[in-house]
Amino acid sequence: MTEATGGAGLDGPMLGRALSIAGLTVDGSSSALSVLAGRFMRLNAHQKRHYEANWAELLNRLERVLDAAASAADVLAEMDPPPESDGLVSAFIRRQSFPVRIAPGAFVPKPGHLVVVSDGRYRQAPRAACRDERYRDAVVAAIDPRVDAVVELGCGWGRNLAAIAARLGRPDLHYVGAEQSHSGRQAAQALMAKPGGGRFTAAAFDFYAPDFSFLEGLKNPVIFSCAAVEQIAFLPPSFLVDLAKRAPGCRLVLFEPFGWQADAALAQATLGRCLTAVRDNAPLSAIAERYRFDLDDAVLNANASVWALCCCYNMNLFSLIRRGEADGLFAIEELVLNQAGSNLFNPYSLAVLRIASDA
């Protein structure tokens, strides 16, 4: 393999270290690892372009809604409604570019309902009640009187920050939306003009080449991410170390789809499949052609691992959380695997981390 790696970002040594922390020893030259790292970066470049376009389209709609809406809650109700459903699963599942074959097991389609994940199990819920806000509760609970700022990494169009700001009504807080896409930052800026008061800053940010300078001047921020690290197949091991150095003593709340990674055997097998497919330039989503998603709690993690492969989602966050804890970088205050997911095949887990004050 002789391609270039694509410059700044994930490189071969970083990928090798990420794999070793995840418990995988890879045979292969350092140049082969560099090529793989370059391919993961290119897959992420595709994801970044997708969101740039998505949030640009959303910004158009948002501008129309913002003028008419009386409050942030009205804007969010209009722009972020509960998912459409065919009675069984979210309509989003049926819109994938890869085939999603589902064996519903005990579940029978019911109008206005969908199967979601809640606390590690599949359950059928009414559309209107299928949103699980416990990750926002965790962010709000982390905001004690000493906290001066709330930062979201990979904030997209700012829906989480807006909901949290509207709920808190704390004009003394500084909100920071860190996001790679220009359109996402523009949308978040427009949205945050509405709710709860407080200063808002949009910061250009890339998980693969992070510039944390937006943390300068913040005394005690609460930092969180939701469905954003998922976009990064291999988060560089230096990421959490560098972030911890910039925010000693602070809380970091992660709501990301890493529950399946806690099953060591499944994690190893999935990493192997991911690396083999990317090495062979085989489309990751081809895995879905030979897979059936059974709506059975016994295979909830297996389903989630296949979804992660098909979408080229994160493979190593759980191993980095465990390593950071072992190294004394942070303490895990709360860990809830597969807490919630309205996309039942991509359930999110919650980790609340307290960064060491001498990190």
Ligand SMILES: C[S@@+](CC[C@H](N)C(=O)[O-])C[C@H]1O[C@@H](n2cnc3c(N)ncnc32)[C@H](O)[C@@H]1O
């Ligand atoms: C599923 S959206 C989630 C957005 C937001 N956190 C939310 O919950 O609405 C994923 C976000 O990750 C961002 N993203 C993708 N790759 C990224 C990267 N390399 N660095 C920073 N953000 C990235 C996308 O632009 C997008 O806004």
